[in-house]
Amino acid sequence: MGVIQFSKVDKVFGPRATGFRALEDINLEIRDKEFMAIVGPSGCGKTTCLRMVAGFEAATDGVVSVDGTPIKRPGPDRAVVFQQFALFPWKSVYDNIDLGLRNQNVGRADREARISAILNLMNLTQYAKHFPHQLSGGMQQRVAIARAYVLDPDVLLMDEPFGALDAQTRVVMQEELVRLARKNPRTVLFITHAVEEAVYLADRVAIMTRAPGRIKEVLDVASIRNAENWDSYEKIEDVMDLESFVHLRTHIWRSLREEKAAQHV
């Protein structure tokens, strides 16, 4: 199971009365095995939402919980993929992926099997002995995704994971993530400011207001995806040309534009 729940969550950085109000009254439930994307203007606190689920930040008020248990600290049940990859540069690709399993005291044979399966799935087998810096950004992020997925976590937290990649790599990674997520569904919380990415990947998209961030609306993409049969298209650009896709994308764009405009008043 992996149900993420935000109830009445406020986050203030600094003193409660005078500090920076990052989040205000966040109420959101992410269902088990659901892929939820959060989009919002920069500085709206979307990454803070993810960091609270990860256990890196605590809510000032309200509760963030997974399966009803309030989050106290980081843990391997909530695997994180960071924008800057955050691999251990002194460990090989194999050892980076192995570390989490060793921490869970998984037996050697089991570890080897799971790692070689995930390496294979992510097309990393020939890079097992490389150090992260010997790989391109896209390859490094594959390793980071493998490191998260191999833990078989209930919840996968992805903080703008493709933000640091070039456009072509990004598209390939998005297609691979869809493939991975359909084959092996998890509860995913995916932070991005790229609207197309959110619509292409997510079952639902939550749009946030500018700071202090609130949930402005939540769009159901999955029902449209299924009705229009998006998954029958292999290439992202084919999906992006569909009228249903364009419609959703434009809707989100407008919503974000309003926030941007309000920011300048």
Add this chain to the structure above:
Amino acid sequence: MPRRISIGFATIFVVCIIWFLLTTGLGIIPSGRFPSPAETWSALIHVSGRGYGGGDLAMHVYNSLRLVVMGFLFAIATGVPLGLLMGWSRRAEAVINPIFLIIRPIPPLAWIPLAILWLGLGDAAKIMVIWFSAFVPSVINTYAGVRNIDRPVLEAAYMLGMPKFRFVSEVLVPGASPMIFTGLRLSLQASWTTLVAAELVGAFYGLGRVLNVAQQDLYPGMILVGMIAVAILGWGTTRLLGVAEAWALRWNTAALAAKG
């Protein structure tokens, strides 16, 4: 032979020629001020064969090297863990930092009189002074190294649920290791400086002792032999450390190369 190395040998050769010309060849520098190559050679033969200042060259070298290695190892065995602790725990830093602020400005050599007063002219006093001088750069660089570890990398480690000991040995230490090695190199230099100074003040053996006795005997050739011996040992030990560093930081050379 690589070009850089052959150029290096050529430079040393030219310096020796100039040295010869200034002393023996043209007689510009009198031998009472600076020894000629021949005088230096005979001093080397003297100390290697009959011995000088209480022992032969091998004995002096052995003693100096032994003290440096022991002092250095004591210093890093205590300094690196303390630096890790200070880098990791704000509380430990708050407690220890004031002590550091007081002790740091004291030049390590200023501890020599106290060390001799406490421990006499034997090995213990010298190891203590070397320890004091090599300790500080180890601590400070290790501390800075821990503080320099990327925050997301630390967060990735928390996310993976690391047991404490493994967190220290597989994340903190390797993460800080580029700076730790900077600290070790500075510590090693400090060890040699301090050793020679401590032996100059008072010792029964050692290269500092050779220098001290040669000065009293007005024996420039022997002074130069002592200096050259210290230089070679300092270079050799630094070189060994460099080999260890290159091995421990293989991943980092890849990182630096990738950055261009």
